[in-house]
Each structure stands twice: as C-alpha cells, then as structure tokens.
Amino acid sequence: MNHFADRLLQVIRHSGHPLCVGLDPHLPLIPKPFRVGDMQPGQAQTAQAVEQFLLAVLDQLVGKVGVIKPQIAFFEQLGWRGIQVLERIVSQARQRGLLVILDAKRGDIGSTAQAYSAAYLQAGACMEVDALTVNPYLGMDSLEPFVQNCVTYGKGLFVLVKTSNPGSGDFQDGLLQNGLQVYQNVAHHLAQYTSMLASPKSGWSGLGIVVGATFPGQAEDLRRQLPHSFFLIPGYGAQGASAKQATQGMIAGPNGLEGGVINASRAILYPARLSLSCTVTAWEQAIEQAITHAILDLKQAIA
Amino acid sequence: MNHFADRLLQVIRHSGHPLCVGLDPHLPLIPKPFRVGDMQPGQAQTAQAVEQFLLAVLDQLVGKVGVIKPQIAFFEQLGWRGIQVLERIVSQARQRGLLVILDAKRGDIGSTAQAYSAAYLQAGACMEVDALTVNPYLGMDSLEPFVQNCVTYGKGLFVLVKTSNPGSGDFQDGLLQNGLQVYQNVAHHLAQYTSMLASPKSGWSGLGIVVGATFPGQAEDLRRQLPHSFFLIPGYGAQGASAKQATQGMIAGPNGLEGGVINASRAILYPARLSLSCTVTAWEQAIEQAITHAILDLKQAIA
Numbered sequence: 001m002n003h004f005a006d007r008l009l010q011v012i013r014h015s016g017h018p019l020c021v022g023l024d025p026h027l028p029l030i031p032k033p034f035r036v037g038d039m040q041p042g043q044a045q046t047a048q049a050v051e052q053f054l055l056a057v058l059d060q061l062v063g064k065v066g067v068i069k070p071q072i073a074f075f076e077q078l079g080w081r082g083i084q085v086l087e088r089i090v091s092q093a094r095q096r097g098l099l100v101i102l103d104a105k106r107g108d109i110g111s112t113a114q115a116y117s118a119a120y121l122q123a124g125a126c127m128e129v130d131a132l133t134v135n136p137y138l139g140m141d142s143l144e145p146f147v148q149n150c151v152t153y154g155k156g157l158f159v160l161v162k163t164s165n166p167g168s169g170d171f172q173d174g175l176l177q178n179g180l181q182v183y184q185n186v187a188h189h190l191a192q193y194t195s196m197l198a199s200p201k202s203g204w205s206g207l208g209i210v211v212g213a214t215f216p217g218q219a220e221d222l223r224r225q226l227p228h229s230f231f232l233i234p235g236y237g238a239q240g241a242s243a244k245q246a247t248q249g250m251i252a253g254p255n256g257l258e259g260g261v262i263n264a265s266r267a268i269l270y271p272a273r274l275s276l277s278c279t280v281t282a283w284e285q286a287i288e289q290a291i292t293h294a295i296l297d298l299k300q301a302i303a
Numbered sequence: 304m305n306h307f308a309d310r311l312l313q314v315i316r317h318s319g320h321p322l323c324v325g326l327d328p329h330l331p332l333i334p335k336p337f338r339v340g341d342m343q344p345g346q347a348q349t350a351q352a353v354e355q356f357l358l359a360v361l362d363q364l365v366g367k368v369g370v371i372k373p374q375i376a377f378f379e380q381l382g383w384r385g386i387q388v389l390e391r392i393v394s395q396a397r398q399r400g401l402l403v404i405l406d407a408k409r410g411d412i413g414s415t416a417q418a419y420s421a422a423y424l425q426a427g428a429c430m431e432v433d434a435l436t437v438n439p440y441l442g443m444d445s446l447e448p449f450v451q452n453c454v455t456y457g458k459g460l461f462v463l464v465k466t467s468n469p470g471s472g473d474f475q476d477g478l479l480q481n482g483l484q485v486y487q488n489v490a491h492h493l494a495q496y497t498s499m500l501a502s503p504k505s506g507w508s509g510l511g512i513v514v515g516a517t518f519p520g521q522a523e524d525l526r527r528q529l530p531h532s533f534f535l536i537p538g539y540g541a542q543g544a545s546a547k548q549a550t551q552g553m554i555a556g557p558n559g560l561e562g563g564v565i566n567a568s569r570a571i572l573y574p575a576r577l578s579l580s581c582t583v584t585a586w587e588q589a590i591e592q593a594i595t596h597a598i599l600d601l602k603q604a605i606a
Contacts, residue, residue, distance in 0.1 A: 024414070024415070026414060026418075041421070041422075041428070041429065042427075042428075042429045071411075071415055071418075073409075073411060073415045073416075073418035073419045073422065074415070074418045076386075076418070076419065076422040076430075077418045077419075077421050077422040077428075078429070079386070079390060079422075079428075079429025079430060080383050080384070080386040080387035080390060080429070081383070083379075083382070083383040083386045084383035087382060087383060105409075105410055105411055105438075105441075106376075106408075107408055107410075107438055108374075108376055108408055109466065109467070109468040109470075110468065111327070111329060112327070112374055112376045112377070113376075115374075115376035115377045115379070115380045116376045116379065116380075118344070118380050119344075119376065119379040119380040119382075124345075125344070125345075125380075125382075126344065126345045126381070126382025126383070127379075127382060135408075135410055135438050135440050135441075136440070136473075136474055137438050137439070137440040137463060137466075137474055137475065138408075138438075138463070138466050138468060138470070138471060138474075139466070139468060139469075139470030139471050139472065139473035139474060139475070140470045140473045141468055141469060141470030141473075142468065142470060160440060160441070163412065163440075163441050163442070164412070165412040165413065165441060165442060165444055165445065166442075166444060167412075167441070167442030167443045167444030167445060168441060168442050169442065170439075170442035170443045170444075170492055171439055171440055171441075171442060171485065171488065171489055171492075172440065172441075172442070174479040174480070174481075174485070174488065175479065175480050176477040176478065176479065176485075177477070177478050178477075182474065182477070182479075182485060185474065185477065186474055189473055189474075
C-alpha cells in the first residue's frame, strides 16, 4: 500500500500534466450514439447507457490522463442503479491504473462520518476510491474518521476550503477576530492533519484542499498556509478560469509547477462544438481533441 | 400537493409531540433476530437483513410517530444494495403516512446541486423524500436549486446552521466584522429564502435549519433570527441533551411549544439495556418502551 500523495505525484509526473477529468454524466448532454430511449433517470436502460458512455470515456482517457473525479450527484440522480454503475466505473478505472478522486463533498459527525469514511476509503469497500472530497463545516471532529482511514489505508482527502462558485464568499469569506478569513481559518486548523498525513518519501500530504481556479489570489495565500498539500482545482475551462489562473497555487517542482490537480469536466466530456446527434467517430475525435487541447494548455502553464 | 411546513405541522399536531426517529442502521448494533451471516457491508443478505430490521422498526413507529429521518451514510456503506433498501424504506414509510426527512447533508454548486436536488426533492424521483438536510458552506447559490424544488414540489429543506457535535464551534463560531457569529451569518442570509418558502396557510416556512439540542442558548438566538423556520434538533438522548434543552428554540403554539422536530436515533433503535441476542418479542417490547418514553419526555417538555 503506497501513500496517496506518492501515488498522485507518480501518476502526474508519469503523464506529465496535472489534468484530472471529471465524470459528470449529465443526461441531456450524453451524445446520441450512447442514448437509449428517453433517458429517464429511474430506468435500467438509462443506467446502462450512462455506463456505456463512461466506459467509452475511460477508453479515451487511459494512457493520457492519470486522475479522474466522478461526481456522485449525477449517479445518485439515477437511483440505486446509478450507484451500481458508479461502483463498476470506479473499479474499472482503478484496474486500468487511473487514480479515482470521488467528488462527494460528504460531511457528518461521529458514527455517521465513520460510515461515510468506511463506504469510500476503506480497503475492500463496495466503492473503494483513492481519495474523497469532504466538507469541513461541521468541524475538525467531523474530519477525524476520514483522516483515520487515510492513515490506515493510504487514502487521500480533499477538504473544501475555497470553492470556485460566485457565492463561495457568502460563508467562506469574512474576517474573524484572529485576523483570518473563514476559509483561511479552515486551512489553519487543517495544518495539524496535513503533517499527520505527510508522506515520509515525498513530503507531500495525503490531506489536500479544494481551491477554485477562479480565486487565484486566495490560492497563493493558501499555498503559504499549506505548503505540502495538493490542491484540487475546479473551475478551469467551462467555469471560466484560465490555465494560468488554475496553476496560481502550485509551486516549482523538478519538472515545472506541481502540487495541483486541475479538474475539467464538461469541456472534455461534452466538447462545445459537437452536435448531440454526432456519430461515434465524430465523438471520439472530439473528445480526443478536447483532452489533447487541455493537456497542452496545462503543460504550457506549468512549464 | 400541500406545503411541506403545513404537512409537518399537521403530523406533529396529530401525533401530539415533535419526536422524529432517526433510522441509522449500524450493522454491529442490529439485534440477533434480524442478523443474517456475518453482516458484511457488501453482501446481498446484509442489505436484506437491514431492510427486514427497518421494516420492523416502521411497524413500531406507524401511529405513534409522524416523522422519520433516515441517515443515508449507513445505506451508502452497504453499496448500491443499501441505496436500493433505502429507496424501498422511504417509499414504504411515505405510503404509510410518515414524513421522511432524508439526512444527507448534501451541498454542491450549479448543475451538481441541481442533480442532488432532482435526486431527492423532485416528484417521481427514485428516492423522493419530503425534506432534505443540506450543508451551506458553499454559499447561497449552492442552495438555490434545492429551494427551487421546494417551491415547485412542496418540499422542505433543513440547512445546517449550528450542529450538535463538540467541534461545531471550529468553523461555525467566530465573530465576523458584521457583529455576527459565522452560524448567525448563515441564518441571516437564509432569511430571504425562509420568506420565499413561507406557507400562506400556517406562516411556517419550508426552509428549516439544523440546530443541535446541545446548544440551547444558540437555539434561542437563532429563533429570534428565524421566527418562522422549523428547527431540526439532533443531540437529544444518546448525544446527551435533555428534552428541556432540546425544546429551547421552540415557541409557544396553540398546544404547547412548536416549531421543532426533535430527533432521536440510537436511543430508540438500540435501547440501552437490551442484549444483542434478544428475542423478537423482547426487542419489540424494548423499542415500544423507548418510543413511549421519548414521547412522554418530550410531551412534558413542550407542555
């Protein structure tokens, strides 16, 4: 069992870029070659269609990208069959060497947090992944069961600190009496766990944070607070942030900027100029182009 | 389609008390009459055992209690079969007249928040419930898709404001420059949505908040901020708060204190003095006593 941070560093160095592809199966956007029937959420054939679509996406990703981030909300919308599909996709992806960060933003207390942690971060769990996103609002004790499983099973955690959406300031910003913004106060508390989860080999921590590419200034501040944490960076591409903005919180490594995992979802899975009624071949070409374009864009930014 | 606040008020007035029973299927605590095999999370027989246990619990609750709160984490731990069981339990409970508040503490942005909202608050969804708990950390725009479905489908929302755990102060407390604590600032922002979701009939809002029974002083403050919001109150019983503390944020109504839904999970489902190897009859008597005891305790507190 390797340390999550070392595995992450390895796949990023091996692929030569920090691109992570988000798997967000939006039913209305899935192209024609994969659609079956009217794609209603509760139907067995819809879940099968989503599975075929995502297996085809995995085929495109393997060998080019090292990390994927399935967004569990889109699977929950399909009912239990959606969860079954996600379990299969996660298992397939991991077997094919991809690191899986499950974007679930879970957060709860005591035995409930333990149940979430066991569901996703325990070896042998139905949906064992490599890392999980969690929400810190309930407090440091709510994160403990996740941190414990990270230690025991070599897993990773990405704690929401400063999210990419326009409204993130509502409850993440605001100056506290200790002189810190609310999100900085979260990072301040996390410092103890980042060192507890530091890899003896690389020095990087298994405890990362989520920092939106749309807030490059805040990313720089947070890097000073948490020098050894990976940043999971949403907001690049479809949400409007450039590669330059997305890499702002990363730091110089042996082969350019590192310490970040930059996510793109819609820009890859649903290339803008592709018609919904495209052929399989047109879809394959478009997604391949989208992957290549994002990789080149990020390679330039980290160079 | 009735307004959620009116349905909630009706079931509470009809039952004569604000007790809500939490359905938390902790595998190690499920008593012998319902256990099958070694109760490993991923097995089909484990999911079936959990379903039989919870159906027996529902039999005990119907006619005594008006509201239940399944905790989705314990079902997620069982993999897709757990979600299948939860869908069936939720459907059964609603058919038998129980209101279902799904405790999922979801929170995300944009189309992801829409997917969560569609999964639980849309009419006809695989797991349609009456109300959902959500986490506000991502900001007001992250709550919008949930509020929209509450308007469209007469559903309810309980936003985490001040949670019951010891560490809740880490990121929920802290004085901001506007003179409010972080959790008070959340309540302040929520006010606009509470009026948007107010029932023309009762005046109560479909937007409620979660306030731990372990923080009665804060509950009083929050009641002044949000006079028309139901409080979902965890922390009573197993977590140590008394009925008196749990009712602190409630206000005088025609039949005693109202405006609160007080949750008990472990104290009801796993009565303290009952041995794990009990008979069905002993279990039935114990759970019936636990329900009766909690109801009497709360009835005295609201009188």
